[in-house]
Amino acid sequence: MAAARAPFDLRFDSGRPCLDLLATGGGRLGEEPVERLTGPQQLRAWLLGAGVVPPGTPLGGVDAGWLGRFHAARELLQRVVHTEVDGRAADVDLERVNALAAIAPPAVLAVRAGDGTLVRTVAAAPDCDALVGRVARDAVELLTDPVARGQLRRCAGETCSLVYLDTSRGRRRRWCSSEVCGNRERVARHRRRAVGGPGRG
Template sequence: MALSAAPQRAPQEAPQEAPHKVAYGELRFDSGRSCLDLLATTHPVERLDDVDRLCAWLAGAGLVPPGTPLPDADQDWLAGFRELRCHIDRLVGGELAGRPADAALARVNALAAAAPPAPRAVRHADGSLTRALHGAPGRAALLAAVARDAVELLTDPVARSLLRRCEGDRCPIVYLDTSRGHRRRWCSSEVCGNRERVARHRRRAAALTRA
């Protein structure tokens, strides 16, 4: 008796690459700490490419209230934050890999020694309070705020234990995994996570084709 043909499986529809919520070159503030958000400005392109972008990053990271004038911001500020970013990258990477980066640590400590911007509360006509700063902050004060965040992160055993590097292909972003169960794998589920799901589906489809 002839065997009946096995029922054909309908091909699964491939996951579609979702529109990126993080646009190419857009600033990101989803790593969990301002010092890690600074590291994220290198990927996938240089995001701190001019002084205006640096000022936007400072506001987005919460280092200055939105609309705070930064009249002294210039190319030296840009160079300073890129330099700090490099030192924090070496320091965090060294901690994750178990390779102390003492030269970077010394530089971050030195920058953290300056006084950060002094906050003040401003009362509005409706009685509400908002955060402002005592005058326009200088370069050293803002660098100190980020450097201190790195120092506090890496000297806090609980926070340090939550450091993760994104599992996305060629993604260098480091973040704090505060997810339930601490099972977060990607810097962004919509970007790196979605790419991995698409790639996994394509590998399965290719394997079925070869079978």
């Protein structure tokens, strides 16, 4: 069994929870996908980091069954989002996304924190279907919002398969992450220049 990846390997820079979920299984084209949701611990970290649930939400019930449900939802959303970026998703896949999105989300309450500020909490420990539905609903909102949909971009990295929301000034963001794919491209460009520099024939 592959070693579990630490929660800090998770990425939350795509701009939407549904796209952050896709990034947990994203990889470089032509290679085996990188699996970042390798166990319940990573799924708990992702749910909190992506803002699917408020901080402090009880997630003790997260188990291998939850992991399988989120993997399946990710595969479906990956297919729908990528197909919509390029053209039109299959109706059967949209129906499956809609069915997931129709599940009621966990009730969120406003409560006083120790310092008197209002913070979000859930009325009860959420179940898996409700949280999968929350992510599916985010995808529905993204794909049906003309402004947000117009900001969808595929990473310009030659070997990257990730999709992100470009909210940068002038819509000039090129990579899913400047630190990852952007840096990789800069290194590759430097190497190409070095190879083609003076003295090379």
